[in-house]
Amino acid sequence: MTHAALQGGFADAPIASAHAFRAALAALSQPGTLHQVVGAEPPAPMSVAAGVLLLTLVDATTPLHLAGAHDCQTLRDWITFHTGAPLVSADAAAFALGTWQALRPLDRFGAGLPDYPDRGCTLIVEMPVITASGARLTGPGIAREAHLSLPEVAAFAANHARFPLGFDAFLTAGATIAGLPRSTKVEAA
Amino acid sequence: MTDQAYNFAYLDEQTKRMIRRAILKGVAVPGYQVPFASREMPMPYGWGTGGVQLTAACLTPDDRLKVIDQGADDTTNAVSIRKFFQRVAGVAVTEATTEATLIQTRHRIPDTPLRVGQILVYQVPIPEPLRFLEPREAETRKMHELEDYGLMHVKLYEDIARHGQIATAYAYPVKVEGRYVMDPSPIPKFDNPKLSGSPALQLFGAGREQRIYALPPFTHVVSLDFEDHPFVASKADHACDLCAATDSYLDEVIIDDDGGRMFVCSDTDYCGGRRAAGYVGRLGGQA
Numbered sequence: 236m237t238h239a240a241l242q243g244g245f246a247d248a249p250i251a252s253a254h255a256f257r258a259a260l261a262a263l264s265q266p267g268t269l270h271q272v273v274g275a276e277p278p279a280p281m282s283v284a285a286g287v288l289l290l291t292l293v294d295a296t297t298p299l300h301l302a303g304a305h306d307c308q309t310l311r312d313w314i315t316f317h318t319g320a321p322l323v324s325a326d327a328a329a330f331a332l333g334t335w336q337a338l339r340p341l342d343r344f345g346a347g348l349p350d351y352p353d354r355g356c357t358l359i360v361e362m363p364v365i366t367a368s369g370a371r372l373t374g375p376g377i378a379r380e381a382h383l384s385l386p387e388v389a390a391f392a393a394n395h396a397r398f399p400l401g402f403d404a405f406l407t408a409g410a411t412i413a414g415l416p417r418s419t420k421v422e423a424a
Numbered sequence: 425m426t427d428q429a430y431n432f433a434y435l436d437e438q439t440k441r442m443i444r445r446a447i448l449k450g451v452a453v454p455g456y457q458v459p460f461a462s463r464e465m466p467m468p469y470g471w472g473t474g475g476v477q478l479t480a481a482c483l484t485p486d487d488r489l490k491v492i493d494q495g496a497d498d499t500t501n502a503v504s505i506r507k508f509f510q511r512v513a514g515v516a517v518t519e520a521t522t523e524a525t526l527i528q529t530r531h532r533i534p535d536t537p538l539r540v541g542q543i544l545v546y547q548v549p550i551p552e553p554l555r556f557l558e559p560r561e562a563e564t565r566k567m568h569e570l571e572d573y574g575l576m577h578v579k580l581y582e583d584i585a586r587h588g589q590i591a592t593a594y595a596y597p598v599k600v601e602g603r604y605v606m607d608p609s610p611i612p613k614f615d616n617p618k619l620s621g622s623p624a625l626q627l628f629g630a631g632r633e634q635r636i637y638a639l640p641p642f643t644h645v646v647s648l649d650f651e652d653h654p655f656v657a658s659k660a661d662h663a664c665d666l667c668a669a670t671d672s673y674l675d676e677v678i679i680d681d682d683g684g685r686m687f688v689c690s691d692t693d694y695c696g697g698r699r700a701a702g703y704v705g706r707l708g709g710q711a
Contacts, residue, residue, distance in 0.1 A: 248437055250484070252440070253483060253484040254484050256440075256481070260451070260482070263451050264451045264641060292445055294438055352456060353449035353452075353458045357448070374601075375639075375642065376643070399603065416640075418640075
């Protein structure tokens with residue numbers, strides 16, 4: 236473990252994680268809205284937003300899967316020091332982190348059980364940029380319709396089709412987060 | 425002043441993470457009851473420990489908290505929970521619905537319309553709408569899984585057969601987004617229409633029963649009924665005796681030994697706001 240792994244956590248964890256959670260809650264309960272978060276400075280290639288989400292939601296009780304380039308020693312050390320999350324394979328993960336390309340194929344991730352749909356995986360999808368444009372979103376949390384620059388439409392539409400099973404996603408880019416729960420109906424714009 | 429002996433908002437960080445994960449899953453599957461590891465709080469189960477844990481997991485120092493008990497800001501449960509969070513989180517408090525960012529409620533939805541960005545936290549005694557019809561958790565869980573809600577309609581039908589109408593007056597069951605049947609907590613059925621399409625995020629916490637569920641803003645919620653016996657959001661057929669409101673939920677108050685009584689808004693902030701604006705009810709002139 237290097238010295239860098241010890242840096243970049245929340246300066247004041249109770250307050251920083253409270254603000255971060257409210258941003259995550261607003262993002263997931265109002266799909267298509269973008270929210271800014273601060274407080275974490277994770278090593279590359281992880282974004283600030285993904286780092287904040289991990290520090291806020293992940294701990295020793297939540298198995299985490301690192302996909303693609305995010306599965307590197309620097310990040311493993313940082314996550315282990317700051318959260319203690321067990322790093323596991325995709326099928327055992329409660330949370331997964333990576334780019335859309337690295338996370339695919341998505342059927343590797345748990346979708347919950349018919350009697351316990353809450354056990355579905357939460358994906359943190361690292362994006363180059365997020366904008367409130369593109370795919371058309373309707374459903375709970377959305378007054379009429381919303382738009383979000385999803386990496387792909389078909390996968391999210393298929394995920395919604397198996398509601399109440401499915402995964403839930405946070406999109407992260409820089410310090411920006413957006414949420415896309417399984418309850419949202421996704422169509423091409 | 426925050427009591428420095430406690431972590432911000434009383435709960436430890438690992439507990440808050442656990443509750444926060446449950447809230448997010450509840451938001452993702454509206455109306456589904458997410459199990460969570462409910463903690464002992466410094467108040468007995470039945471006093472709003474589920475709501476208190478939700479509020480503790482959601483609060484930031486920037487929030488302005490309102491707590492109501494049956495609509496009133498000044499009753500025992502509301503006052504003690506408000507004081508609790510003033511002490512352990514140092515948050516600002518208010519009695520005005522419009523100024524609050526987070527409202528914890530026991531068995532009412534404020535009569536003042538809510539807005540986007542507000543969070544309404546409900547205290548829930550029995551989260552399972554099917555519990556009094558089927559006591560076994562394994563069975564009710566299976567019924568939710570299979571969307572097997574026939575039993576609930578039998579119960580409402582028996583109401584009609586026995587009383588000529590659906591006699592359920594509070595904790596009236598609803599269906600969320602055409603999928604999960606949900607107990608809206610013991611709010612009067614007068615409040616049920618406000619559940620649907622609310623701009624505010626609604627979170628439900630049952631401490632003793634260890635369940636969290638949620639309604640995101642603008643979620644479609646339907647009160648169960650029959651075509652020939654449609655749902656009616658009933659209230660006492662009076663105007664408020666203090667503020668003359670005809671659109672608010674009313675409490676009946678006995679005022680003497682001779683059968684005298686009055687009807688007043690259960691939502692004290694709504695009533696007070698109307699009286700301040702000059703509305704005067706039948707007994708509103710008397711102090």
